[in-house]
Amino acid sequence: MQKIIELLSQGKSPCHVTEWTGKQLEGAGYEELKIQESWQLAAGGKYYVRPYSGMVVAFSVPEQMNRKTALRLMFAHTDFPCFKIKPNPEVKTKDYWQLNVEPYGGMLKNTWFDRPLGIYGKVVLESENPFVPKVNLFGSEEPVAVIPSLAPHLNREAGGKQEYDMQRELLPLLGMEKEQEKEDFFLVYIKKKLGVEASEILSYDLFLTNMDEPELIGWDKTLLSSPRIDNLASVAAIVEAMCEKTAGESLAVAGLFDNEEIGSRSKQGADSSLMRDIIRKIGAAFGMTETEVNDMLRGGFLLSVDGAHAVHPNYTNKSDITNDVILGKGITVKTSASQRYLSDSEATAVVMQLCKKADIPYQVQVNRSGMPGGQTLGPIAVSYLPMQGADIGLPMLAMHSARELADIRDYHALASFLKIFSA
Incomplete structure (x- = not known):
């Protein structure tokens, strides 16, 4: 096991x-x-x-x-199934910082609301040989985002709605705006985590994934929930x-x-x-x-x-x-x-x-x-x-x-x- x-x-x-x-x-x-x-x-x-x-x-x-x-x-x-982070992903809505993402695979969308989400994948850096760029694994190691659901009081007409506007309703929230944060806050975050200069970062395949841990549940602990x-x-x-x-x-x-x-x-x-x-x-x-x-x-x-x-x-x-x-x-x-x-x-x-x-x-x-x-x-x-x-x-x-x-x-x-x- x-x-x-x-x-x-x-x-x-x-x-x-x-x-x-x-x-x-x-x-x-x-x-x-x-x-x-x-x-x-x-x-x-x-x-x-x-x-x-x-x-x-x-x-x-x-x-x-x-x-x-x-x-x-x-x-x-x-x-x-998960969310892939797009290039130039920084989105500012009012005083909220969000990420521009797209769905990867046929996810059951409504289950992704209110989950602790981490960022994992690979970041590609400059190298001496342009045909062999440097590739670094990347992991946030902790939840950094969440997709908050809309309270039923504000969405009474939808009932048990299962379809969502992916570009608008499933953008993850990273946090609130701070004065010292720049418009390219996501790139700055990646740079700090990897210990590299922002100019070295060329591209990435980064995904938002559920940070919940696997658990054995049920009265006899045989059900695996993960x-x-x-x-x-x-x-x-x-x-x-x-x-x-x-x-x-x-x-x-x-x-x-x-x-x-x-x-x-x-x-x-x-x-x-x-x-x-x-x-x-x-x-x-x-x-x-x-x-x-x-x-x-x-x-x-x-x-x-x-x-x-x-x-x-x-x-x-x-x-x-x-x-x-x-x-x-x-x-x-x-x-x-x-x-x-x-x-x-x-x-x-x-x-x-x-x-x-x-x-x-x-x-x-x-x-x-x-x-x-x-x-x-x-x-x-x-x-x-x-x-x-x-x-x-x-x-x-x-x-x-x-x-x-x-x-x-x-x-x-x-x-x-x-x-x-x-x-």
Whole structure:
């Protein structure tokens, strides 16, 4: 349980998620590689690479590598709904200082009001080589903003309004104007935190994120209430499996991608050929031809690991009428006639058999007819890596809320399953 609680607390931006992942992997004996360098790999070796700041790929090499090597892929994403801070973000309204932000991902907007918000991400500084700017991780380490809600006395006509003017109603408040503050107060704040000159700051990817800490709640303390369960619970479970992986007979690969919440179409997202290139590079390090690597791919198995919708006790009419997914009842295998999820009958059977052999509880999720649900990175990934695969995940409630809900027993089941799958 330690890894998931730690990551939910510390992983406040994709950059911080991959930074945490790298430290965990190095502690388990993984060696960091550079994507543009030649790789000298050893049989039985463990390695990881961060091609971009929000993406990391880790792999554990078996004792023998050939076209019949069992390839086991586990994919998840490092991003989550939040607010991205725009350039030149300073807004002064009356005597209030605010930030100009835009939504990142499909957030449940009304849950973000009155939350303690911190600022996390990366700041890019001047460097000697213009093509290699200096990148600094940034974290406020404390709440610095809040989006105050409008009292019902002043908003009687809205009732249970769920739609908001993002540009006007969800601007965060940083504080009140002070005489010594300048118009570029945000840049001054960043400069002070990093200990650099304002002229050195060129750009940034900074996000407002919920600073609430994860908690175990409920009468038996099994309910996990936390920001960012989607999809950092999957990341933590995959990292846990990779840290315990021994050489064995399989090539286990963990792919943690950025930008899933906005469609995955980026250099660091799953809708890219980068993962295929990395697998080919691994094969080439062991003298495998492209045909041999392709043969290994065809015989591989991919798990797309992401949150799954549990039946909501107050909205049972939003779920399928014969396939219940309940918190605390095990991992979820997700299927869809439209292939919005990766699993087909054969892949589902693989997951079921592994679960049965290890006595791991599992459930099957099918969306209610007429309610398509979201798409995972699984179907996207197999368009570059054609192989058998399944979508699995942690059942949860309040997905994309500022604070989500799951059951810690399901996390343990997921982590156990991934360890067996990758062994």
